[in-house]
Amino acid sequence: MAGETKQWLRFRHAGTTGFGTLTTAGICVHEGEMFGRNAATSKMLAPSEVELLAPCAPSKIVALWNNFHALAAKLNQPEPPEPLYLLKATTSITTPGAVIRRPSYYDGKTTYEGELGIVIGRTCARVSPGEADSFIFGYTCVNDITANDILTSDPTFPQWARAKGIDDYGPFGPVIATGLDPARLVVRTILNGAERQNYPISDMIFTAQQLVSRISHDMTLLPGDLIAVGTSVGVGVMKEEVNTVTVAIDGIGELTNEFRL
16 A cells, blocks of 8 residues: 555674664664564664665565466466465575575576565455555565476476575565555566566556455465565576676665576
C-alpha cells in the first residue's frame, strides 16, 4: 500500500549486525526489531562504514514461475489458473555486491532473472487479497539466478529447487522499501552495461496482493519471508568470464552482483 516511503537495510558494523533506514544523511540506526517494535536512535553511520547485508533473513523464499502475461505469450505457455511456485533455499542468499561463482562441478548455462520481491511484515495465514497489504512490509530487488541445464537434465523430474537453490544464487536487496504501490513499479536488468530487461509489474498475472493471499492459504508466511514474483521477457545467459548484473527498480534502488564462470 502506498504511503510514507522508507528504505530499510541490515548491516554489519564493528562486528555487530544492525538495521536502520537509509536517509540523505546516511544510515539512521534503529533498535528493536525491524518487523516488530523499533525506534530510531541518535546514531548515524555512513554507508562506507558498514558491510551491507541482505536486508532480511527469510525463513523461506517463494519463487514464482509464469506470472507475466508478456512472457507467457512469448513462450506460448498457457496462463496458469493459480500461482505456480517453488521454494528456493535460504542458503542461496548472498549480499548485495557479492561475487557469485558458478559451482566447479557445473559448466552449463546460467541465467539472470531480475524480479520484484515482496517482503512479509507479520505472520500471515489464510488472508484475503483485500487484507494482504497490511501483511506486506515492503518490496525489494531480486536476482533469481538459475542453472538452466540442471533444471532440465533429468527428463522425469524438473529440478527447480536444485537449479535455483545453489549457494549464492539468490541475492536480493539492497533495501526493503516501504510505502510503494507495486503496480507502478518497473523492473530493469542491466548485464555488463546493456539493458536486457525493462518490464512493468502491472503486467503480472497475479498481483502482489493475490500472491500473498493465495500462498498464505497453502503455508503460513512469517515476518521477513520473501516472495519473488517471477520475471518477464529478457531473461538471458551470463556468458562472460566476469558478468556484472544490476537489477534496478525506481523507489527501491539497484542490486548489483558479479557472476563469474
